[in-house]
Each structure stands twice: as structure tokens, then as C-alpha cells.
Amino acid sequence: MGGSVKPVPRHELVHEDGRRVFVYGAVRASSSLARRGAETGLGGIHKRFDLLTEEWVAISPARNVRPLDTAAPRDDEEGCPVCPGGIELPFPYEAAVFENRFPSFVAEPPLPPPGDLTAPSCGRCELVIYTSRHDTCFGRLAPVELGRLLAIWSDRSRELWADERHEFVMIFENRGAEAGATLSHPHGQIYAFDHLPPITAAKAEAHRRYRTQKALCLGCDLVRRESGSVRVVAPNDSFVVGLPFASRWPYEVAVRARRHGLSRLADLTPGEQLDLASALRDVTLRYDALFGLECPYLMVAQEAPRSQPDWHLAFEFFPFQRSRTTTKIRASVETATGLFLNDVLPEDAARRLAKLEVSAAPIGEDCLFVVQPAADSRISQRMEARS
Ligand SMILES: [Zn+2]
Ligand SMILES: [Zn+2]
Numbered sequence: 001m002g003g004s005v006k007p008v009p010r011h012e013l014v015h016e017d018g019r020r021v022f023v024y025g026a027v028r029a030s031s032s033l034a035r036r037g038a039e040t041g042l043g044g045i046h047k048r049f050d051l052l053t054e055e056w057v058a059i060s061p062a063r064n065v066r067p068l069d070t071a072a073p074r075d076d077e078e079g080c081p082v083c084p085g086g087i088e089l090p091f092p093y094e095a096a097v098f099e100n101r102f103p104s105f106v107a108e109p110p111l112p113p114p115g116d117l118t119a120p121s122c123g124r125c126e127l128v129i130y131t132s133r134h135d136t137c138f139g140r141l142a143p144v145e146l147g148r149l150l151a152i153w154s155d156r157s158r159e160l161w162a163d164e165r166h167e168f169v170m171i172f173e174n175r176g177a178e179a180g181a182t183l184s185h186p187h188g189q190i191y192a193f194d195h196l197p198p199i200t201a202a203k204a205e206a207h208r209r210y211r212t213q214k215a216l217c218l219g220c221d222l223v224r225r226e227s228g229s230v231r232v233v234a235p236n237d238s239f240v241v242g243l244p245f246a247s248r249w250p251y252e253v254a255v256r257a258r259r260h261g262l263s264r265l266a267d268l269t270p271g272e273q274l275d276l277a278s279a280l281r282d283v284t285l286r287y288d289a290l291f292g293l294e295c296p297y298l299m300v301a302q303e304a305p306r307s308q309p310d311w312h313l314a315f316e317f318f319p320f321q322r323s324r325t326t327t328k329i330r331a332s333v334e335t336a337t338g339l340f341l342n343d344v345l346p347e348d349a350a351r352r353l354a355k356l357e358v359s360a361a362p363i364g365e366d367c368l369f370v371v372q373p374a375a376d377s378r379i380s381q382r383m384e385a386r387s
Contacts, residue, residue, distance in 0.1 A: 004365040005270055008151055009374035019101070024152055024371065025094030045104060045121040046112035055198050058121055060104045077134045082185045084132050093132055095148055097156060097190075100125040105191065122165060124192035128152065129185065137186050137294065138173060139284035139360075146277045147367030154265040155371035156190055157303060161264065166192040168200055168305055171265075175284075176296030178320050178327065188299070196305055203302075207310045219312030223258050231350040234282050238262075238275035241283065243346040243353075250322045250344035251287065251353065255279045255315040263304035263311040270368050277363045280315055285358040287319050296320045296327075 013021040044061045081087045082096075089096055099106075105123025112118035130138065131145050141149065153171050160169040173188035174180045181187075196204065210218035223240050226232070232242040233253060240256045255276070257263075262272060280299070287295035297319040304311030320327045322344065334340055 005368040005370050006366075007372040008148055008369045010155065010371050011374045015098070017101075019099035021089070021096065021098040022156075023089075023093050023096050024148065027093060027374075028091055042103070042106060042110060045106070045109060047119045047121050049117040049119070051117070053198075056119070056195060058104045060102070060121070062102055080134055080183070080185050082127070082129050082183060082187065083134050088127075089129065093129075095131060095145070095152060096129045097126050097152065098129075100127055100189070105193065122194040124160060124166070124190070126156065126190040128156070128171075128188045128190060130188065131186060134185050137175070137284075138188075138299070139281050139288065141186070141281075143277075143361050143363040143367045146281060146363060147273070148369050150265070150268070150273050150277055151369035151371050153190075153301070154268065157265045157301075160190065160192045161266075161303075163192070165194050167196050168193045169303060171301040171303075173297075173299040175299070176294060176320075178296040179298055200302075200305060204305050204308055204311075207308055211310055217260055217310040217312075219256070219263075219310050220260050223256060223312065226254075226256070227258070230347050233286065233350055233353045234279065236275050236279045238272040239279045241279050243350045245346065247342055247344075247346040247349070248340035249318045250328060250342060251290070251317075251319045251349050252346075253283050253317040253353070255283065255317075257312040257314065260310075260312070262313050263308065264313060265301065265303060267313065270365070273368060274363050274365070276315075277367065281360060281363075282358060283317055285360060286353045286356050287317075287321070289356045289358055290353060291319075291321045291324045293321075293324065 008024050009026075011023045011027045013023060015021060042062065045059065047056045047058055049056055077083045082089055084090075084092045088098060088101075103125035105121045105125055107122070107124060109120035109122050112120050128149075130141060130149050157169055157171065160166055169190065169192045171188065171190050177184075207218045210216055210221070214221075225245070226242055227240045229242065229245075231245065232240065234241045236255075238258055240258060241253065244252060244254050257272070259272070261267060268276065284295075284297070284299070287297060297317055300316045300318075302311075302314040302316060304313070322328050
């Protein structure tokens with residue numbers, strides 16, 4: 001099967017303001033990143049330590065005045081900053097990744113305000129543009145676009161984990177304005193953190209304790225508990241697709257690797273790539289079918305933190321809908337205490353999702369890709385300004 005994996009060339013460009021841009025697939029030699037709109041939002045980003053919760057908070061004042069939020073009177077290809085020809089990608093492309101103009105974390109952060117409770121916001125914030133087509137979404141990507149996206153995720157993940165300053169790398173998608181997306185063009189994001197975020201740290205500790213106290217892999221045990229349960233939503237050879245036993249969100253779904261040793265995207269075999277693409281697409285199509293709308297959701301890849309041999313790669317989905325007309329809001333109790341209140345029995349939610357009929361074009365071996373730096377990579381080095 002491995003012989004059918006096709007290379008996708010990756011071209012590295014640099015915006016006038018220094019931000020990195022990766023263009024995947026064919027790129028026109030004359031591609032140029034113009035100077036217009038080159039102002040960025042680095043001003044004042046830093047972290048603050050909360051003495052009460054002993055957690056870091058990322059402060060990014062410029063994000064609140066993002067022009068994408070306020071100066072986008074129209075939400076079509078003409079007004080889209082990431083469509084081909086837009087301010088971020090002013091040339092034809094197939095798929096692209098670039099550093100966020102208004103990041104929470106950057107590789108070379110400014111000095112934080114002085115004091116013993118502040119730190120620089122070191123890390124990365126990237127946008128992943130799934131396709132040049134504006135009017136589609138993750139679940140409706142063509143099979144080859146989905147396969148290519150998985151290869152792009154693996155490529156970015158591998159590079160960001162290779163930077164030892166990064167303690168955690170998280171690929172995710174906020175779908176819909178309700179989920180915080182400021183662009184309607186199909187896209188996701190990647191954050192690299194210089195510390196383990198609190199929930200990840202708790203999971204990592206749980207894995208270590210499980211190993212010490214029970215001599216078991218927590219990931220394997222979760223797969224064993226979940227795979228035969230009534231909370232399974234769809235069959236899949238490589239992943240358990242179902243509602244977690246203690247779901248926090250009414251229709252939360254986890255897509256968890258069955259195989260011990262599959263702990264990051266870079267570990268995926270070709271067959272597992274196809275199974276993962278099918279599973280993720282299937283979950284989003286079920287959400288849309290269940291609620292009869294483009295269901296806003298959060299989709300998050302959970303890759304193994306450093307030194308976590310027992311971790312099974314998982315994708316978590318947190319949809320906002322409780323029903324077609326009502327959404328879940330993290331209100332007082334959940335926001336102030338961290339205790340979630342879920343008003344849907346996970347077993348019922350699973351039954352509703354499982355009985356839906358969803359169909360999509362099969363994802364075959366022609367959808368297997370691996371990213372390779374283009375021979376002319378860093379083509380361009382710093383592209384000429386045209387403004
Ligand atoms: Zn667009
Ligand atoms: Zn395991």
C-alpha cells in the first residue's frame with residue numbers, strides 16, 4: 001500500500017512582515033507576497049501566572065482589534081483574506097499554512113511586562129487553509145483534499161514537535177462564528193505551546209499514574225472499555241469513534257487510535273491515514289445531519305506530549321448544539337469551577353448519532369500523500385514587495 005503514497009511539494013515563502021508561509025502543491029513561480037496589510041498584532045503579547053489556580057493565562061491585546069473581525073463587511077470570496085488573491089495568499093494555491101497575523105504565541109516573543117508573574121508568550125500560531133475553495137467545509141472536502149490535509153497536518157506536527165521549546169503542539173478547528181471562527185473559508189489552526197496546558201498536564205499525569213499503579217497503558221484500557229460499548233457511533237478498523245463515558249459536552253465524540261504506538265500524526269500508517277480521514281469526516285457529517293445545520297464545533301487533535309509512551313492519538317469533537325435550536329454555554333458553574341454539567345446521557349447521544357445515514361465519496365489509496373520540501377524550496381526566500 002505504501003507504494004501508492006504520492007508526494008506533495010511544500011514551498012516555503014516569507015511574508016514582508018517576516019511571517020512564514022507554506023504553500024502545498026503547485027505554486028506559480030511569480031507568486032508574490034505583497035506588502036499591503038503587512039501590519040501585525042504582536043504588540044504586548046505575554047503570559048501571566050494566576051497564583052490561585054497556578055495556571056498560565058495568555059494575554060494578547062492586539063487580537064481584540066483584529067481587522068478580520070471588524071472590517072469584513074462581506075463574507076464571500078471577494079472579501080476573503082485567504083482566498084487566492086486575498087491579502088494573506090495573493091496567488092493561486094491548493095492548500096497553505098501561514099503564521100497568524102494576530103498570534104497568541106510567537107517564536108521570538110517580545111519581553112513581558114516586568115514582574116515575577118509574567119513570562120514571554122513563546123510558541124507558534126498557524127492557520128491551515130484546507131483548500132482554495134471558499135464555499136465548502138471540512139466534511140465536504142474532496143477525498144484527495146482530505147488526504148492532502150492529513151499529510152499537511154503530519155508535516156507541520158513533525159516540524160513543530162522537533163523544536164524543543166515546544167512542550168505541546170495542538171492542531172484544531174473552530175467551526176462557525178459561534179465557535180470563534182473569524183473566517184468562513186474552510187480552515188483550521190495549529191498552536192505550539194512552551195508549556196503543557198492544564199488539561200493536557202492532567203491527562204499526562206493520569207497516564208503516568210495508570211502505568212505505575214496498574215502496570216497498564218491508559219490508552220489501551222480506554223480503547224478496550226470503549227470499543228465494545230453502546231457509545232460507539234461508527235465502525236472503524238483503526239480508531240474507536242464514540243462518546244466518552246464521562247462526556248462533558250452533550251454530543252462530544254472522541255476518535256481514539258486502537259493501536260498502541262500510534263501516539264502522534266507522524267506515526268500513522270497509510271491505512272490508518274485513510275481510516276482517520278474517514279472517521280473525522282463521518283463525525284462532522286453526522287453532526288450536520290443530526291441538527292440539520294452547519295453545526296458549530298471544536299475539533300482538536302490530541303497528540304502525545306513528550307515522554308508519554310502510553311498516549312493514543314485522539315481527535316476530540318466538542319459541538320456547541322444541545323439541540324437544533326439550543327446551544328451549550330459554559331455558564332457560572334462550569335466557568336467558575338471547571339465542573340461540567342451535561343444534560344444529555346452519552347448513551348442516548350451515541351444512539352442518535354449512530355443511527356443517522358451519512359454518505360460520502362470513499363477515501364481510497366489515491367488520497368494518500370506525504371509532504372516533501374520542493375526542490376526549489378525557500379523559492380523565493382523573501383518575496384519582492386509590489387506595493
Ligand atoms: Zn475564501
Ligand atoms: Zn496503549
